[in-house]
Amino acid sequence: MRISELAEATGTSVTTLKFYLRRNLLSPGTSVNRTQSDYGPEHVERVALIRALTEVGGLDLAAVGRVLTVLDTRDPDRMSVLMTAQHALLGSDGAADRSLGPGRRGDDRTREWIRARGWTVDPDDPAIDRLAAAWRACDDSGVPLADERMSAYADATEQIARVDVESLPGEPTATARQVILGTVLVAPVLSALRFLAQQNESRSR
């Protein structure tokens, strides 16, 4: 199909599609002549994916690029896919990491908390810094997260993670896509559920 047909099929403007092409988020179509290219169903699928990642997942285009790079790499190692997906996602907003001063990477309290929790994680995982920064910001803003509250949140997120991991299909090639999309696209589902559950809980009191 022509680019105008791809635009129609995906509900996306030609201008936006050309922007995706320039950013290498979308692979070029097959050249038909000097000014026209032919696009296929794989382009339709890719455009839908880019829009889901940006509009629902809230990723910026740099993060979308990182995610697509992981998706386009065949990698049978589920753990490295998971880590790469998390890095891509955390890298989509480096602000919290930049706000950490030197030597504050994953502060002692956070590392000790993870150890006490019994979680086995990569000591260089950027999520440790993110947790440390977010926890500190809560304290600094007068919303201290006491141990009991952190434990309750950890219990709940363990349940979520168990469902996340159980939902992964067995085939390695499908896994990268599932891990990344499950992480990116399920996040707004969880956040909306939290809002609705908060409201229900408030009303029931």
Place this chain on the structure above:
Amino acid sequence: MRISELAEATGTSVTTLKFYLRRNLLSPGTSVNRTQSDYGPEHVERVALIRALTEVGGLDLAAVGRVLTVLDTRDPDRMSVLMTAQHALLGSDGAADRSLGPGRRGDDRTREWIRARGWTVDPDDPAIDRLAAAWRACDDSGVPLADERMSAYADATEQIARVDVESLPGEPTATARQVILGTVLVAPVLSALRFLAQQNESRSR
């Protein structure tokens, strides 16, 4: 203190502080003379709050403005504060809402699911649309969320919401701040916990 001292006390540049002042995120200091103003501890606290909301909470400045407006309004009604906070947060990224076509506000499946779950929520709550859009995006991207998976996520988010609501202090004036900050700043804590728990769960299999 002078603006240069406020900059030093908060680790924020004078340029950024002047930008906050222009955006009315920060109230003007007391005029000392034609070119100087005096700032107090309430300005230090406000700047810390703005930075927490942007750097940790990931809000854009328009959303920060909405959140601060709620915080600056004395409102003893916890439910309306909760709703206003959620609206401010959901409004920070209207992309998912804009991507919904007309007549697709909170689709039937989502409303039926909420009803079956037994949650009492405002039928116009924007989180319903957000949930519908995110759920549909998962389906469209090949990560279908079957009933069993949605129920497991809902069980976990109910636990989180219970802790959220239990953690609110009794005094109405403190509540608005706690509700908003608890919602905005705890979200990145939960997201980091989910990543770490995913990793731990993957490793333990």
